[in-house]
Amino acid sequence: MVHGELYFLCNAALCACALPLGGKLAGLPAPAGGRLTASAALGGVAALSALALPPILPFFSLPAGVWLCFGSRGLQACVRCLFTTLGATLLSGGAVSCLLSSGAAPLLAVFSGMALSLLLYMLSTLLPATLCEVRQVELFVGGSSVLLPAMLDSGNMLRDPITARPVLVIPRKAARVLFPDFQDRWETENLPSGFRLLSVRTAAGGGLLPMFHPDGCRLYINGRTYSTELNVVVADCQYRGVQALVPMAALPADASLK
Numbered sequence: 303m304v305h306g307e308l309y310f311l312c313n314a315a316l317c318a319c320a321l322p323l324g325g326k327l328a329g330l331p332a333p334a335g336g337r338l339t340a341s342a343a344l345g346g347v348a349a350l351s352a353l354a355l356p357p358i359l360p361f362f363s364l365p366a367g368v369w370l371c372f373g374s375r376g377l378q379a380c381v382r383c384l385f386t387t388l389g390a391t392l393l394s395g396g397a398v399s400c401l402l403s404s405g406a407a408p409l410l411a412v413f414s415g416m417a418l419s420l421l422l423y424m425l426s427t428l429l430p431a432t433l434c435e436v437r438q439v440e441l442f443v444g445g446s447s448v449l450l451p452a453m454l455d456s457g458n459m460l461r462d463p464i465t466a467r468p469v470l471v472i473p474r475k476a477a478r479v480l481f482p483d484f485q486d487r488w489e490t491e492n493l494p495s496g497f498r499l500l501s502v503r504t505a506a507g508g509g510l511l512p513m514f515h516p517d518g519c520r521l522y523i524n525g526r527t528y529s530t531e532l533n534v535v536v537a538d539c540q541y542r543g544v545q546a547l548v549p550m551a552a553l554p555a556d557a558s559l560k
Contacts, residue, residue, distance in 0.1 A: 306350060312412045314346030319419035320394050321371050324387025326426045330379060330524065333371035341367035364388060376527060378438075394419045439470065439546045441480065441534065442518035448479040452521070455547040460502065462513070462533045468551035469500065469513065470534045473544055477536045480516075484536070500535050511535045521548065528554045 321341055322332050333341070348363035368384050375383075394415040401411035439452040450472060460469035477484045481494060493499070493512060500513040513535040521528045532552045 309353075310346040310350045312346075312408070313349035314342040316394055316398070316412065316415055316419075317345030317367060317391075318342035319416045319423075320390040321367060321387055323390040323419045323423045323426070324368070325372055325383055326423055327386035327390065328372075328379065328383040330372050330375055330383055337371050341370045344370070364391065378522065379526075390419060390422070393422075437548065438522040439548060440520040440522070441472070441476075441516045443480045443514075443516050446480050448476050450476055450546040451544060452548050453545040454550065454553075456550055458547050458549040459551075460500070460535065460549060461551070462500065465515075465533065467515075467531055467533045468549040470519070470532050470549065470552060471537050471541075471547040472534055473537055473541055473546075474539065475544070476546070477512075500533075502535065509538065511538060521552070521554075523553070530554060 398411045398415040437452040440449045499510040
């Protein structure tokens with residue numbers, strides 16, 4: 303029984319270190335203490351049950367633990383966090399296995415795996431711009447929507463001169479999801495309903511690009527969802543990227559980038 307309790311505590315401790323690291327790598331804040339404790343206990347119970355029962359509970363313990371810790375952040379954030387937490391768990395578990403196979407004492411191996419997770423967590427805190435600024439943008443037009451990877455573009459100073467709204471830039475492939483009949487070239491007289499042309503000037507030159515106002519726009523910043531008002535311009539054929547270029551002016555005042 304003593305060995306079973308120790309096995310439970312060691313696995314719970316490893317889970318307690320891996321879950322915050324997985325959340326940090328997914329751009330989420332640290333979970334509340336009670337949620338983390340419950341998730342760690344679930345991981346310990348799952349590891350203990352795997353010694354005597356079919357490994358069904360361990361299979362579901364990781365998604366359940368992630369949901370307990372980060373469920374309030376939304377389904378999309380939890381799915382992203384599931385993969386980063388799986389990587390964190392494999393990393394710490396692999397370190398423990400390597401030390402055990404080399405003859406290290408079990409407790410030393412467990413403490414080393416925990417220390418590795420904590421070290422990576424601290425490093426990710428020191429490098430927020432690299433690991434924590436995970437952003438996406440979702441646009442809604444009528445009954446259609448498109449979810450795009452997004453990049454904060456400090457050089458995007460575009461504004462609609464009529465409404466003064468900031469302007470998001472999206473690639474043409476995304477526009478075709480929302481507007482299946484979207485063409486590569488529009489003439490002023492045959493712009494689709496809801497579109498108008500915006501004069502755009504860049505370092506490469508200037509031109510007129512089609513612009514519309516979406517029914518809704520959501521920005522996903524560090525695992526949180528923000529609704530914002532903006533217009534959307536469709537990039538010309540020279541833009542080969544897949545990311546939406548988000549202007550700084552579109553960020554809500556309470557959106558933390560750290």
